[in-house]
Amino acid sequence: MEENERLKPSTTPQAIASRLENLILDGVFRPGQLLPSERRLCERLGVARSSLREALGTLRSKGVIITRQGRGSEVAPLVEAPYVTPLMHLFREHPRTLYDLLEVRALLEGESASLAANRGTPSDRVLITRRYREMADYVEKAGSIDVERLARLDHAFHLAICQASHNPVLMHTLSSLTDLLLSSVFASVKHLYHRPDSRDMINRQHARLHRAVVEGKAQLARRVALEHLSAISEQLREIDAEGQRLERAAMRLEEW
Structure with missing residues (x-):
C-alpha cells in the first residue's frame, strides 16, 4: 500500500x-x-x-x-435544558445563588482562558478578537447602554475564549449553562456598568484578558480571568451590603 x-x-x-x-x-x-x-x-x-x-x-x-x-x-441539543428543572428555577429566582455562580464561572473560565492561551489557533484568536472588538466598539460608540445587548456581547466574548480551549467537555458544560451565565453577566452589567469606576475596571480587565489570551500568556490569562470575576463578585456584594444598611436605617426611622 x-x-x-x-x-x-x-x-x-x-x-x-x-x-x-x-x-x-x-x-x-x-x-x-x-x-x-x-x-x-x-x-x-x-x-x-x-x-x-x-x-x-x-x-x-x-x-x-x-x-x-x-x-x-x-x-440536536446535546444537554437536556437544565433551566427547566426545579433546581434551575431556584437558582434563577434566588439572587443569593449569583455569588455561587460567579465562583463556578471563575473555576471554569479561569481554566478555559489558560487553555485558550496555550491551545488557541490563529483562527481562534481572530474570533476572540472579533468578539472583543464587537463588545468594546459597542461600549465606546453607544450613546446609552442596552444592558441586555451588552450582556450578550460580553458573554459571546467569554464563550469564544472557552471555545479556543479545545476542550469539548468544558465548552459544552458552559454552553449548557448559557441562561444562568447570562443572568450573572446581566447582573454585573446592570448593577455595575453605570458606575464610572466599575465600568472602567471591567473594560480594563476585558482588554487585559483579550491581550493575554491572544498573546499566548496562559498564567496571566488565568490570573486576569480570576481577578475579573472576583472583582465583580466583591463589588456586587458591597452593593448588596449598602442596600441592606440603607434599609435598616430607614426601618429605624419608622414607627412600629
Whole structure:
C-alpha cells in the first residue's frame, strides 16, 4: 500500500459518522445549527453521497441530529435544558445563588482562558478578537447602554475564549449553562456598568484578558480571568451590603 493511501481518511459510513461527531464535539457544528447540504458535506469530506446518508442515519438513530422534512438536518441539543428543572428555577429566582455562580464561572473560565492561551489557533484568536472588538466598539460608540445587548456581547466574548480551549467537555458544560451565565453577566452589567469606576475596571480587565489570551500568556490569562470575576463578585456584594444598611436605617426611622 502506498503512503498516500495509508494517510487517506476512511470513507466508510461509520468513519464519516465519527468525523461528523468530532466536528460537533469541537463546536464546528453547534446545537440547533443546520448542517450543510449533503452536496456540500460530500465535497468537504470527500465522500460518496450514499455513505454520507448512511452516516447521517446513524447520527439520527443516536439522537445527535434531527432531520425535518423540507428543512434538513440540525444538531440536536446535546444537554437536556437544565433551566427547566426545579433546581434551575431556584437558582434563577434566588439572587443569593449569583455569588455561587460567579465562583463556578471563575473555576471554569479561569481554566478555559489558560487553555485558550496555550491551545488557541490563529483562527481562534481572530474570533476572540472579533468578539472583543464587537463588545468594546459597542461600549465606546453607544450613546446609552442596552444592558441586555451588552450582556450578550460580553458573554459571546467569554464563550469564544472557552471555545479556543479545545476542550469539548468544558465548552459544552458552559454552553449548557448559557441562561444562568447570562443572568450573572446581566447582573454585573446592570448593577455595575453605570458606575464610572466599575465600568472602567471591567473594560480594563476585558482588554487585559483579550491581550493575554491572544498573546499566548496562559498564567496571566488565568490570573486576569480570576481577578475579573472576583472583582465583580466583591463589588456586587458591597452593593448588596449598602442596600441592606440603607434599609435598616430607614426601618429605624419608622414607627412600629
